[in-house]
Amino acid sequence: MKILVVGSGGREHALVWKLRQSPRVTEIYCAPGNAGISGLATCVAIGATDIEALADFAQQKGVGLTVIGPEVPLSLGIVDYFEEKGLRVFGPRRNAATLEGSKVFMKDLLEKYHIPSAFYATFTDREEALGYVEKQSAPLVVKTDGLAAGKGVVVAQTIAEAKVAVNLFMKEKAFGEAGSRVVIEEFLCGEEASFLAFTDGETVLPLPTSQDHKAIFDGDKGPNTGGMGAYSPAPVVTEALHRQVMETVMLPTVKGLAAEGCPYKGVLYAGLMIDKGVVKVLEFNCRFGDPEAQPLLMRLRTDLVEVMEAVIDGRLSEISLEIDPRPxxxxxxxxxxxxxxxxxxxxxxxxxxxxxxxxxxxxxxxxxxxxxxxxxxxxxxxxxxxxxxxxxxxxxxxxxxxxxxxxxxxxxxxxxxxxxxxxx
Structure with a gap:
């Protein structure tokens, strides 16, 4: 089988590395790839958001499975387009990927289906947002509604900082249209963990727990990044908490999306805050995390092609994951x-x-x-x-x-x- 991996980051290198271990794989292409990936796959000079060119390439080369790494092509509907062309592709369709593409959509879904998260308010008017901030107590979290490469979040320790963040997003347009609508939410205390699972829209098959390090400096200081490191497993997620996450977050989210007409197939990534044994959702991502993919895929012993095909075919209930017990x-x-x-x-x-x-x-x-x-x-x-x-x-x-x-x-x-x- 020929495989196409879309993307150019560390997550995509880890995906290529893991997919190459499958005895079913004959050739891997990566678009656009990077220097490290070029040692394992044929890198193709097509951008991750050039959906038509990617689909044409997949058809010309007889690609049997395309794996979408980053969030932007998912939010642009790459899976829908590939499926229309009769191509097999791993990842959620555009309407389901809105879970990551719009924080307002996500927060509204969580509220509707009683999935634990921080209290919040959304704004399209900057003056209204600033007025709301003045009535709150710090710290507060200010987020762009749209995608901002993991950087559209400011944890404001003071009301003044929260106002600066609102202006940065809504007036200065630091992240373009992503900040034309903002979410202002309660600051959650505790320890973060990443919880990733495969799902075919019904079955939810969790990967091992992991923990990302978002801040740039030691001790979780400084501005947020796309992630400065990760490890697996995350001891903060005990067996009891694992059950709580599955029962109160993962399963209700998958069921809720299906009820909204957005059946979800792919990897579902919940960013969680854990405080005194209680779990709340910080965010959802609709793909493997980066850098979480690297430690997680290193522990996965099961053939990744088999898992991805089971997700696409809606038979994930037939799969069990074999995991290396070592951290x-x-x-x-x-x-x-x-x-x-x-x-x-x-x-x-x-x-x-x-x-x-x-x-x-x-x-x-x-x-x-x-x-x-x-x-x-x-x-x-x-x-x-x-x-x-x-x-x-x-x-x-x-x-x-x-x-x-x-x-x-x-x-x-x-x-x-x-x-x-x-x-x-």
Missing amino acids: TVCVVMAAGGYPGKYENGKVIHGLAKAGEHKDVVVFHAGTAWQGDAVVTNGGRVLGVTAIGDTVQDAIGKAYKATEEIGWEGCYYRKDIGRKALDRK
Whole structure:
């Protein structure tokens, strides 16, 4: 079987790496891919949002399965278009992907189906939003309604900061039309966890738990990023909490979407806040997380092609996931200046040496070839991912490999996985 993976990040590198392990796969294409992916798949110079060109390519090459990595093509309806062309594709249709594409849609759905989340209000008028903020007590969370690459969220510690965020989104249009409507919601205390599951619209098959590290600096300080590292499992999610998440969040969400005429097929990712044994939903994503995909797919032993085909065919109830019991840790290496301004084109040293480390895979995110050199080509550049007998072991392996790699301005957090150790 020929497979096409759409996207160019660390998540897509992890998907290509995992799909290549299937005995059913003969060839993998990735559009547009990156320098690391080019060693495992044929990279094709088609953008992830060029839906017609991607479908034409899939038809010409006889692609048997297309896997959509990022959120933007899903929200643009790539799955609907591929299905209309008779192509098999893994991911939710456009109406179901609105769960991530519109935070207002998500919050309204959660409220309607009594799925626990923060209280909220939505605004299209900036003055009304500012007036609402003045009547609240800090901290508050201000979010763009639309997609903003994981950066359209401001946790405002003061009312003044919340007003700045409203103006940033609605007046200065920092994220374009994504901020023409905003959600202002209660700040939730606790510890975050990521809960991902495969679903065919009826059966919900959970992956292991994981935890992302959103903030740029150690100790969860500084602005939010697309994710600076992740580990799996997340000890904060106990067996009892796992049941609570399935019963109060995942199953009701899938049923609610079906009831709204938006049946969901694909990976459903719930970003959760856990406080004193109670779970609330922060957000939903309609695809694998990045960087969560890297540690999760390293633990998955089941053939990913089999799982994805069962989702498409509505027979996920026939599948059970085999998971490596050992923990995994991913350390994201970023460009200096990220998530603000940064420069591309810095030559990356030490990749071959890091790649020799046992139980480690260096997943590429923002990389490109420049002649014979691999150079930086994005804010998040690499995801150094390791598996170990214990969390401490996996952390040690990941950081030893990370120390082999460098480029001008390279930055990474030094505390990925610390919360898991603190719970021991």
